[in-house]
Amino acid sequence: MNPYLDLFLTFARIGVCTFGGGYAMLPLLQREIVENRGWTTEDELMDYYAIGQCTPGVIAVNTSTFVGYKTHGVPGAVCATAGMVAPSLIIIVIIAACIQQFAHLAVVQHAFSGIRIAVCALVLQSVLKMARKGVVDLPTTLILLITFAAVAFFEVSPVVMVLLAGAAGIAIGFFRRRRT
Amino acid sequence: MIYLQLIWEFFKTGLFSVGGGLATLPFLKAISLKYPWFTPNDLLDMIAVSESTPGPIGINTATYAGFHAAGLGGSVIATCSLVFPSVVIIILISRALTRFRDSALVRDAFYGLRPASAGLIFGAMLEVFAASLFHTELWKGVGSLLALLNFPAIAFFLALSLCIWKFPRLHPILFIFAGAIGGILFQF
Numbered sequence A: 001m002n003p004y005l006d007l008f009l010t011f012a013r014i015g016v017c018t019f020g021g022g023y024a025m026l027p028l029l030q031r032e033i034v035e036n037r038g039w040t041t042e043d044e045l046m047d048y049y050a051i052g053q054c055t056p057g058v059i060a061v062n063t064s065t066f067v068g069y070k071t072h073g074v075p076g077a078v079c080a081t082a083g084m085v086a087p088s089l090i091i092i093v094i095i096a097a098c099i100q101q102f103a104h105l106a107v108v109q110h111a112f113s114g115i116r117i118a119v120c121a122l123v124l125q126s127v128l129k130m131a132r133k134g135v136v137d138l139p140t141t142l143i144l145l146i147t148f149a150a151v152a153f154f155e156v157s158p159v160v161m162v163l164l165a166g167a168a169g170i171a172i173g174f175f176r177r178r179r180t
Numbered sequence B: 001m002i003y004l005q006l007i008w009e010f011f012k013t014g015l016f017s018v019g020g021g022l023a024t025l026p027f028l029k030a031i032s033l034k035y036p037w038f039t040p041n042d043l044l045d046m047i048a049v050s051e052s053t054p055g056p057i058g059i060n061t062a063t064y065a066g067f068h069a070a071g072l073g074g075s076v077i078a079t080c081s082l083v084f085p086s087v088v089i090i091i092l093i094s095r096a097l098t099r100f101r102d103s104a105l106v107r108d109a110f111y112g113l114r115p116a117s118a119g120l121i122f123g124a125m126l127e128v129f130a131a132s133l134f135h136t137e138l139w140k141g142v143g144s145l146l147a148l149l150n151f152p153a154i155a156f157f158l159a160l161s162l163c164i165w166k167f168p169r170l171h172p173i174l175f176i177f178a179g180a181i182g183g184i185l186f187q188f
Helices: A003-017 A022-037 A042-053 A059-102 A106-134 A138-153 A158-179 B002-016 B021-034 B042-051 B057-094 B097-101 B104-133 B151-166 B172-186
Strands: none
Touching: A003 A022, A003 A059, A022 A042, A022 A059, A042 A059, A042 B097, A059 B042, A059 B057, A106 A138, A106 B021, A106 B042, A106 B104, A106 B151, A106 B172, A138 A158, A138 B104, A158 B002, A158 B021, A158 B104, B002 B021, B002 B057, B021 B042, B021 B057, B021 B104, B042 B057, B042 B104, B042 B172, B057 B097, B104 B151, B151 B172
């Protein structure tokens, strides 16, 4: 098969089978990319996945770009990423159009009034998990509180806060190393 | 014109959202305040659909937001603009993979970015949370503070939170489905 089509279809398959985002994808990637295809080694995949979390953007996309680039250069990166994105695009457009069609029905509105509460609970739970991982000492506690307040009460752009938080991390690291 | 705005806004989202999954939310919230494309409350519906359909959550919400803004064309443009900076950055990093991974600079930056992404998401969603759990439309009324609380909604929220906390391995779809059933029964 054409290698680019192969990349596209393999990542499209992984995209379709992943429910619930990046973290659910790892076992599937291991099976398809490492065991079935041999495109990367287990270690390489873990590296890509770890670095995919330390670079901007969606983790699943970052990982697929890595694998595509490693196997077939820039065109490979584009094909793998396109494959990862295509199923989402098709499925979401269909669902969004359907919801628009039925949004006026009372039963749909009632269902969403409950769904929104469930989403609040789910998002809160993920935020708590992220906070437990990120808050390790006093400076990180302050960073969390300041970014929270800036966005919640002063409508500061998240872009500004991301830049400031990254700079703060680098500055703190710099001073700590100089002290020791 | 709307396409150019979509390209710019989602390019920024792709470039600055760090931390995966829900990291795009603060940026989508900012977009909802700046443009008439969707409201902050629509974000909750987008998350619900994104968590219950296949594919990465960040991509799903961007596609949905783009669709709200400008239909099919909007969703394609939003998604491509979101992905573009990632692809470029990853290709650049691939050439110096181990140097990037072992870099003290990257590690330090993430020491600051990890707590920030939690703070950003919670800060962006606070208003939306309040709208679902309190009768915020009564805020200006004279009624007592107690009248603000939407008691059934808060009770339902606490019950679901307890279940999510107790059974972290259960899939989010189950809770979203439970939310739909609860919503139809109790009409929050």
